[in-house]
Amino acid sequence: MKKFFVLLLCLSASFGFNMAQTCGKGIKVLQLNLWGGTSKVSDGYQGFLDLLEEVDPDIVFLCEISGGQRFVHRVIQDMKQRGKLYYGEAFDLAVGFLSKIHPEKVQKLCTVPGNEERTMVKFLVTAGGKEVAFYSCHLDHRHYECYMPRGYSGTTWKKIDKPVTDEQAVLAANRLAYRDESVAAFLEEARKDIACGREVIIGGDFNEPSCLDWQDSTRHLWDHNGAVIHWDCSRMLLDAGFRDAYREKHPDPVRFPGFTFPAGNRHALDRLSWAPDADERDRIDFIYYYPACSSLKLQKCVLVGPRETVLRGRIEENGSEDPIWVPACVWPSDHKGNLAIFAFAGCSR
Secondary structure (H helix, E strand, C coil), rough: CCCCCCCCCCCCHHHHCCCCCCCCCCCEEEEECCCCCCCCEHHHHHHHHHHHHHHHCEEEEEEEECCCHHHHHHHHHHHHCCCCCCCCECCCEEEEEEEEHHHHHHHEECCCCCEHHEEEEEEEEEEEEEEEEEEEEEECCCCCCCHHCCECCCCCCEEEECCCHHHHHHHHHHHHCCCHHHHHHHHHHHHHHHCCCCCEEEEECCCCCCCCCCCCCCCCCCCCCCCCCCHHHHHHHHHCCCCHHHHCCCCCCCCCCCCCCCCCCCEECCCCCCCCCCCCEEEEEEEECCHHHHHHHEEEEEEEECEEEECEEEEEEECCCCCECCCCCCCCCCEEEEEEEEEECCCCC
């Protein structure tokens, strides 16, 4: 198998956080929703290329791309002109990946009947001498019921009579989407990887918050209106032994809410807010990982995107302590992304 070794760069404090250099072999993973394939942002496509050049990730989880493999092929060719060699695949989907490491196997799978457009793309690479299974996903956007406690419908995006804060009522409505079925299909496939001793990393826009972010400490914040909700997808992944990369490094959701949507993108050509009279900010984009034999070590995880946020329909300064790398490029999305840096320790098998 081809071995890939990469020395991770020291990132300047001017990016908004202190990113120390990772020792040894490692891999840099970026996750980002591209909002209609960057079409919703003036100069968004060039901004995305500039982002790849500045961040220089080894692996990129992409979702909400346009044109499937045509889009990925265009990015690969344009980055080659900039001296950056990537491989990638999206099949006929709106989800795909880029990788500096040549993938040994690529599949589209974890398809849920009735929700075929949310199929995942899986690819295997060897990094740091370890075989890693990566999954790029974009879960069902329908029945976005974290809006219910905020007094909005997650299906019509219109105001409802009053906020719904009962956990079981919210979860019942939320389960009309296919997100939990997609995660169940992923876990079934990932167990095969784990049984083979592979590390597993999944990233994407889950269109659902984390159960770690809707607990007692946050029940009276961000228009949760007293709701405590154990959201299904995060609970299923955590119960299966997966780790939420951002929460591993920033466990306090009050100090580090980690909001990824909506991002305060001043270059946007379309609306940023779907619930303009509410505080709709949430963390719905994730990187999860399963460290087989404890060989996969998370070094850093930060947000990437504009420092500004969107509060009650207006772009506002971000008041949290979240570490955010603010790239110099035109930001191509209405989401912030996640950047995780992993290192590989020795593992006997």
